[in-house]
Amino acid sequence: MKNTVVTFQEAKDKxxxxxxxxxxxxxxxxxIDEAGVNAILVGDSLGMVVLxxxxxxxxxxxxxxxxxxxxxxxxxxxLLITDMPFMSYQTSVYDxxxxxxxxxxxxxxxxxxxxxxKEVCPQIKAIVDASIxxxxxxxxxxxxxxxxxxxxxxxxxxxxxxxxxxxxRAVEEAGAxxxxxxxxxxxLATKITESIHIPTIGIGAGAGCDGQVLVYQDMLxxxxxxxxxxxxxxxxxxxxxREAFRTYKEEVAAGTFPGPEHTFKMDETVLDKxx
Ligand code: KIV
Numbered sequence: 001m002k003n004t005v006v007t008f009q010e011a012k013d014k015x016x017x018x019x020x021x022x023x024x025x026x027x028x029x030x031x032i033d034e035a036g037v038n039a040i041l042v043g044d045s046l047g048m049v050v051l052x053x054x055x056x057x058x059x060x061x062x063x064x065x066x067x068x069x070x071x072x073x074x075x076x077x078x079l080l081i082t083d084m085p086f087m088s089y090q091t092s093v094y095d096x097x098x099x100x101x102x103x104x105x106x107x108x109x110x111x112x113x114x115x116x117x118k119e120v121c122p123q124i125k126a127i128v129d130a131s132i133x134x135x136x137x138x139x140x141x142x143x144x145x146x147x148x149x150x151x152x153x154x155x156x157x158x159x160x161x162x163x164x165x166x167x168x169r170a171v172e173e174a175g176a177x178x179x180x181x182x183x184x185x186x187x188l189a190t191k192i193t194e195s196i197h198i199p200t201i202g203i204g205a206g207a208g209c210d211g212q213v214l215v216y217q218d219m220l221x222x223x224x225x226x227x228x229x230x231x232x233x234x235x236x237x238x239x240x241x242r243e244a245f246r247t248y249k250e251e252v253a254a255g256t257f258p259g260p261e262h263t264f265k266m267d268e269t270v271l272d273k274x275x
Contacts, residue, residue, distance in 0.1 A: 001077060002076075002077050003038045003039060003077060003078055003079040004079060004110070005079070005110075005111060005133040005177040005178075007038075007079075008038070008039075008079065008177060008178055008199050009177065009198065009199065011038070011199065011210070011211075012197070012198070012199040012210045017210065017211055017212070018038045018039065018199055018201060018210055018211025018212075019037045019038050019039070019211060019212060020037065020038060020039040020040070020041055020081075020201055020211060020212065020213035021037050021040060021041070021213065021214060021215075021216050021219070022040070022041045022042070022043040022045055022046075022049075022213070022214070022215045022216050022217075023040045023041075023042065023071050023074075023216060024042060024046045024049075024050050024067045024070070024071065025067065025070050025071065025074075026070045026071065026073050026074040027074065028071075028074070028216060029070070029071040029072075029073075029074030029075050029078070030074040030075070032075075032078060032216070033074060033075040033076050033077060033078045036077070037078060038078065038079060038211070039078060039079040039080070039081055039213075040071055040075060040078045040079070040080055040081070041081045041082075041083065041113065041213060042064065042067050042068045042071050042080070042081070042082040042083060042107070042109070043083050043113075043215065044056040044059040044064065044083040044085050044086070044142070044143070045142070045215050046059060046063065046064075046067055047059040047063070048223075048225070049215060049217040049218075049222075049223045050067075051063070055142065055145050056085070056086060056142045056143055056145075057086045057143065057145075057146075058086075059083075059085040059086065060085060061085060061088055061099055061102060061103075063085070064082055064083060064084075064085050064088075064103060064107060065102060065103065065106045065107040066107075067107075068080070068082040068103060068107030068108060068109050069106065069107050069108050072107065072108030072109070073108075079110055079111065080108070080109050080110045080111070081109065081110065081111045081112065081113050081135050082103045082107050082109035082111075082112055082113070083112070083113050083114075084096070084099060084100060084103065084112050084113065084114040086143045089114050089120065089123050089127075090116075090120070093122050093123050093126045096114070096120075096123035096126060096127055097123075097126050097127055097130050097132075100112045100127045100130070100132045100134075101130065101132065104132055110133070111132070111133035111134065111135055111177065112127065112132060112133075112134055112135070113134070113135040113136070113137055113180065114134065114135075114136065114137065115136075115137040115138075115141035115142070115143050115144065116136075116137070116138075116141060116144075116167075117136075117138055117163070117164075117166070117167025117168075117170055117171060118166070118167055118170045120136075120171075121170050121171065121173070121174040122174075124136065124171060124174040124175055124176055125174045125175055128174070128175035128176075129175075133177045134174075134175065134176045134177065135176060135177060135178045135179065135180060135201075136168075136171035136176040136178070136179040136180070137179065137180040137182065138154075138164055138167050138168060138171070138179055138180070138181055138182070138184075139154045139155060139164065139180075139181045139182040139183050139184040139204075139205065140152065140153065140154050140182040140183035140184075140204070141182065142182075151183070151226075151228075152183070153183045153184070153185065153204075154182075154183055154184055155184045155185060155188050156185060161185075161188050164181075164184065164188060164192065165188075165191065165192055165195060168181075168192045168195065168196050168200075169195065169196060172196045172197065172198050176198060177198055177199075178198050178199045178200070178201055178211075179192075179196070179198060179199075179200055179201070180200075180201045180202075180203065180213060181200050181201070181202050181203070181205040181209060182202075182203045182204055182205065183203070183204040183205070183228075183230070184202075184204070184205045185205075185206075186205065186206025186207070186208055187206075187208075189202055189205035189206050189208055189209050190206065190208025190209075193208055193209050193210055194208075199211055201213050203230065204228060204229070204230030205230075214231065214232075215231075218231040218233075219231065219232065219233060219234045219235075220233070220234065220235050220236075220237035220238065221233040221235065221236050221237060221238045221239065222237055222238040222241070223238075224238065
């Protein structure tokens with residue numbers, strides 16, 4: 001069954017948990033789609049896990065469009081949500097609508113995600129008014145890493161917790177169809193989930209959320225630059241890849257790869273005619 005923003009809301013209403021993973025390319029998107037995961041996020045985390053930047057700030061609209069379009073070609077049933085990169089929506093409501101439109105038209109996204117609470121509600125409302133579904137993102141919003149002074153848990157004190165709850169209500173009111181809660185204490189994420197009608201998707205926010213999202217390189221142990229506490233490694237794919245690359249190198253060096261089964265034959269009399 002095709003996942004849409006409508007089935008997302010139905011899942012929350014029925015108490016069914018939603019699953020989301022990031023992807024940035026066609027092959028991975030196909031595998032995630034075949035596994036039945038509800039949504040793929042082409043996150044601007046691609047700046048770190050694919051492009052090797054130390055944060056997400058350098059990611060461009062062209063990067064997001066390029067990777068979103070590749071993922072779109074690999075999916076059938078999964079809902080495709082694409083991140084609006086840093087400074088593609090903060091600058092004005094006009095920029096936000098134009099850039100959200102580009103992610104839909106050129107990147108074939110089915111929804112966009114942007115970071116922030118009350119301060120970006122005019123952008124959320126305008127994008128939604130243009131018939132583009134918006135997923136909000138609160139808590140540790142990585143595009144604000146410099147303002148936060150690092151990648152830190154958000155909403156621990158009373159004022160910060162109240163602000164997060166107010167922001168969640170505000171993005172719902174502005175028309176967001178879902179909200180990602182990143183690095184928020186479990187009790188606060190649960191209270192937010194119970195206080196709003198749209199689904200909450202947690203990452204480092206505990207099991208009380210309506211769904212979960214992980215960066216796929218984190219959950220497959222393929223990205224070793226940092227390992228946040230909230231990441232569960234579901235498989236050691238990074239180690240398996242390293243081992244396969246090592247074996248390949250050894251077999252090439254030893255001349256055992258390629259073997260006869262990997263080669264093409266020809267009529268040997270043709271060879272005899274060559275001079
Ligand atoms: O960019 C991303 O991958 C994200 C997730 C961590 C939620 O925003």
